[in-house]
Every structure is written in structure tokens, then in C-alpha cells.
Amino acid sequence: MSQPEDERREALLTVTDVHKTFGSTEVLRGVDLTVHRGDVVAVIGASGSGKTTLLRCLNGLETPDRGVVEMDGGPRVDFATRPSRKVVHALRDRSAMVFQQHNLFPHRTVIQNVLEGPLVVQKRPVAEATAEAEALLARVGLADKRDAYPVQLSGGQQQRVGIVRALALHPDLLLFDEPTSALDPELVGEVLSLILELAREGWTMVIVTHELQFAREVANTVVFVDQGRVLESGPPSQVLRDPVEERTRQFVHRLLHPF
Numbered sequence: 001m002s003q004p005e006d007e008r009r010e011a012l013l014t015v016t017d018v019h020k021t022f023g024s025t026e027v028l029r030g031v032d033l034t035v036h037r038g039d040v041v042a043v044i045g046a047s048g049s050g051k052t053t054l055l056r057c058l059n060g061l062e063t064p065d066r067g068v069v070e071m072d073g074g075p076r077v078d079f080a081t082r083p084s085r086k087v088v089h090a091l092r093d094r095s096a097m098v099f100q101q102h103n104l105f106p107h108r109t110v111i112q113n114v115l116e117g118p119l120v121v122q123k124r125p126v127a128e129a130t131a132e133a134e135a136l137l138a139r140v141g142l143a144d145k146r147d148a149y150p151v152q153l154s155g156g157q158q159q160r161v162g163i164v165r166a167l168a169l170h171p172d173l174l175l176f177d178e179p180t181s182a183l184d185p186e187l188v189g190e191v192l193s194l195i196l197e198l199a200r201e202g203w204t205m206v207i208v209t210h211e212l213q214f215a216r217e218v219a220n221t222v223v224f225v226d227q228g229r230v231l232e233s234g235p236p237s238q239v240l241r242d243p244v245e246e247r248t249r250q251f252v253h254r255l256l257h258p259f
């Protein structure tokens with residue numbers, strides 16, 4: 001996509017110079033990132049490069065030391081000014097995160113897990129939220145698991161419930177942190193297909209993934225994170241096939257040729 005056209009598209013999320021230190025380790029060292037409405041951004045990078053920390057900073061689960069995270073329509077959170085809890089919660093409310101492990105409550109049924117956010121956090125009417133949760137479960141082929149407990153589901157089914165739980169919050173932005181890396185290989189496809197469907201429906205998402213073939217198919221932008229910075233970003237055809245940076249080239253090569 002050409003630069004002028006890119007600039008005309010509406011930015012949903014703008015991240016500017018985000019820094020995060022744990023102890024004496026500076027994990028994020030000035031991250032800049034723009035996500036436009038309808039973008040699917042695949043974030044790739046070596047283990048320990050800061051991908052999970054970055055995602056957590058985007059929805060206020062982690063507090064950057066400094067830098068600005070801004071959502072179109074608000075809030076704009078400048079972490080250098082020690083933002084209030086209220087403004088950080090406002091940031092969190094704009095996105096929903098799907099974790100590596102599904103993180104479902106083990107003692108609650110599927111429908112109870114999905115309804116936790118809409119009812120307890122968002123205080124939406126029970127009948128309306130329940131009808132919507134049931135429709136979402138049906139949509140991902142899990143209507144018959146409505147009253148099952150997480151332990152009674154396969155890993156792929158659990159992760160699909162995790163995605164439904166995120167969708168039920170009506171977020172503007174979906175954040176995925178290696179959504180298939182904890183799954184048995186034969187279960188990966190069902191979760192990736194669902195994410196691909198959501199992408200085609202126009203959901204805006206940021207996906208941390210090591211599945212390069214999937215990234216190539218689903219993403220319009222690939223971001224390579226290296227040592228706490230965005231070293232390179234662009235369309236998959238460029239970053240994955242013909243990267244500018246030598247480190248990107250080495251990383252992609254290693255993933256494609258592990259031994």
C-alpha cells in the first residue's frame with residue numbers, strides 16, 4: 001500500500017515511544033506503532049524481544065514507564081504523567097486480549113465464562129448479553145458446549161471460547177498473544193481459521209504469532225520486534241519475503257528453516 005493512501009486511513013491505535021523496564025532490564029526501548037481501523041497486524045520477533053510486554057502495555061495490563069498510547073476517540077494515555085486508574089481502565093475497555101493459554105475460569109461453565117465481562121464488568125442486561133453469547137458460541141460451533149466446564153473441552157475448543165469471550169466485550173481492537181502456541185498441532189488449524197474469518201469480517205487486530213504462513217495470509221502489516229524496538233514493519237510480502245534489515249532476514253530464515 002502506498003504511503004499517501006496509508007496516511008488517509010484512520011488510525012485506531014497510536015503508540016509513541018513506549019518504554020518499559022523490569023528491574024534493570026529495559027524490555028521495551030521506544031516502541032512506535034500505528035494500527036488503522038481494519039488492520040491486521042502480525043507481530044513477530046525472537047523470544048524475549050518484548051512482544052507480550054508490548055501487547056500488555058496496549059491494553060493497560062502493564063504500565064509503561066513512559067510513552068503514549070492513544071486510541072481514536074479516547075483515551076490518550078501519557079504514561080510519563082502517571083495516569084489515573086480511570087484513564088488506564090478506559091484504555092483497557094477499548095481492547096480485548098486472547099492469551100496463549102485460554103485463561104478460562106475452571107469452576108465456571110462456558111456460558112458463565114463468556115458472560116463474566118458483559119454482565120459483571122459492563123453491567124449489560126442479562127437477557128440481551130446471554131442471547132448474544134449464545135449466538136457467538138453457535139457461530140464458532142460450540143452451542144452444545146454452553147453448559148460444559150473448560151476441562152471437558154479440547155484445547156482448540158477452549159481457545160475458541162477464549163475468543164468468544166473477547167468478542168462478547170465488543171472491543172474495538174482484538175489482541176492475540178500466540179493464540180495457538182499452547183495447542184496440539186492438530187488443533188491449531190481450527191483456531192487459526194476462526195481468526196482468519198474474524199479478520200475477513202473487518203475486525204482490527206494485533207496478533208503475536210510464530211506462524212509465518214498464517215501471518216502472510218491474515219495480516220496486512222507485519223511488525224518485527226527486535227530487542228524491545230520495532231526494527232521493521234510493512235506488508236507481509238516485504239517483511240517476510242524481502243526484509244530490509246539483516247536481523248529480520250535472519251529471524252525469518254530461522255523460523256522457516258528451524259534445523
Ligand SMILES: Nc1ncnc2c1ncn2[C@@H]1O[C@H](COP(=O)(O)OP(=O)(O)OP(=O)(O)O)[C@@H](O)[C@H]1O
Pocket residue numbers: 022023025027045046047048049050051052053054
Ligand atoms: N513481569 C515481569 N517481571 C520481570 N521480567 C519480565 C516480566 N515480564 C517480562 N519480563 C522479561 O521481559 C523480557 C521480554 O518478555 P516478553 O514476555 O515480553 O517477551 P516475548 O517477546 O513475548 O517472548 P516469547 O516469544 O518467549 O513469548 C524477557 O526478558 C522477560 O523475562
Ligand SMILES: [Mg+2]
Pocket residue numbers: 051052053177
Ligand atoms: Mg510472549
